[in-house]
Amino acid sequence: MTGDRIEVRGLTKAYEGADPLRPALHDVDLEIPRGRFVSLIGPSGCGKSTLLRVVAGLERHDTGTVSVFGSTPERMAAAKAVGLVPQSPALLPWQNVRRNVSLPSRVNRRAGRGSEDPDLLLRMVGLEDAARKYPHELSGGMRQRVAIARAFGIRPDLLLMDEPFSALDEFTREALQLQLLGLWERMSTTVLFVTHSVREAVTLSDTVVVMSARPGRVHEVLDVDLPRPRDRGVVTGPRLHVLEDRVRASLQTAWEAGAAPDDLVPL
Numbered sequence: 001m002t003g004d005r006i007e008v009r010g011l012t013k014a015y016e017g018a019d020p021l022r023p024a025l026h027d028v029d030l031e032i033p034r035g036r037f038v039s040l041i042g043p044s045g046c047g048k049s050t051l052l053r054v055v056a057g058l059e060r061h062d063t064g065t066v067s068v069f070g071s072t073p074e075r076m077a078a079a080k081a082v083g084l085v086p087q088s089p090a091l092l093p094w095q096n097v098r099r100n101v102s103l104p105s106r107v108n109r110r111a112g113r114g115s116e117d118p119d120l121l122l123r124m125v126g127l128e129d130a131a132r133k134y135p136h137e138l139s140g141g142m143r144q145r146v147a148i149a150r151a152f153g154i155r156p157d158l159l160l161m162d163e164p165f166s167a168l169d170e171f172t173r174e175a176l177q178l179q180l181l182g183l184w185e186r187m188s189t190t191v192l193f194v195t196h197s198v199r200e201a202v203t204l205s206d207t208v209v210v211m212s213a214r215p216g217r218v219h220e221v222l223d224v225d226l227p228r229p230r231d232r233g234v235v236t237g238p239r240l241h242v243l244e245d246r247v248r249a250s251l252q253t254a255w256e257a258g259a260a261p262d263d264l265v266p267l
């Protein structure tokens with residue numbers, strides 16, 4: 001266990017009542033050095049969200065070990081050191097945008113952690129003019145930006161994002177990806193990001209973890225050697241397409257591995 005990385009070793013997790021031959025996660029090994037942007041991609045049901053929830057301390061695992069910067073997921077969560085951005089953000093409807101974004105600083109004061117200036121965060125996600133609006137007055141993309149700004153507000157050591165842009169149109173999604181990268185580059189938080197989009201995974205990440213299903217496990221870990229900062233030139237350049245093709249090929253073999261009829265975990 002070291003403090004400079006997230007270490008997952010031999011992680012297995014079966015939900016109660018599930019077929020024991022088909023655990024949600026089986027013998028997952030993963031190492032994420034501090035400060036990295038890592039995406040998880042893989043077929044539906046391969047355990048991406050489960051892995052995220054185990055690392056977040058929201059779900060117990062059966063066997064194996066999970067160390068988050070030398071601590072346990074539960075201790076990290078209790079110390080407010082982990083942020084989570086789900087697919088549909090849960091904003092407080094009775095508080096305006098600025099109050100929603102500054103909420104973590106109030107919580108953090110109690111947890112004895114520092115926090116980020118909410119006005120700066122709102123500027124970084126292009127919402128400075130919406131600070132006094134309420135959640136029901138916002139579009140889906142704006143709500144997701146509030147959730148992202150709020151998540152960075154606690155200056156988390158680790159930020160877990162579960163398909164945060166999947167409900168958005170392509171144009172909004174690409175704009176938010178660049179805003180997210182801007183925040184991440186400034187804050188140097190470690191990010192674990194679940195997505196179904198190959199382009200999104202390559203655009204954002206240092207590392208793409210391809211998972212296979214039935215049971216869920218790590219199929220391949222691919223490095224993304226695109227330069228940073230990832231401006232429009234980088235994310236529309238030819239190298240991105242080469243890397244996308246590499247991830248697609250890996251997904252194809254992951255899918256085939258998961259579809260094999262003899263791919264059962266022995267009891």
Ligand SMILES: Nc1ncnc2c1ncn2[C@@H]1O[C@H](COP(=O)(O)OP(=O)(O)OP(=O)(O)O)[C@@H](O)[C@H]1O
Nearest residue numbers: 015016018024042043044045046047048049050051
């Ligand atoms: N609370 C739960 N109780 C029982 N089984 C669950 C539960 N949550 C997930 N599962 C099962 O665990 C497996 C992994 O689910 P998980 O949601 O982690 O996959 P995923 O890769 O995130 O899927 P998707 O891409 O469709 O969101 C699936 O077979 C799913 O049906």
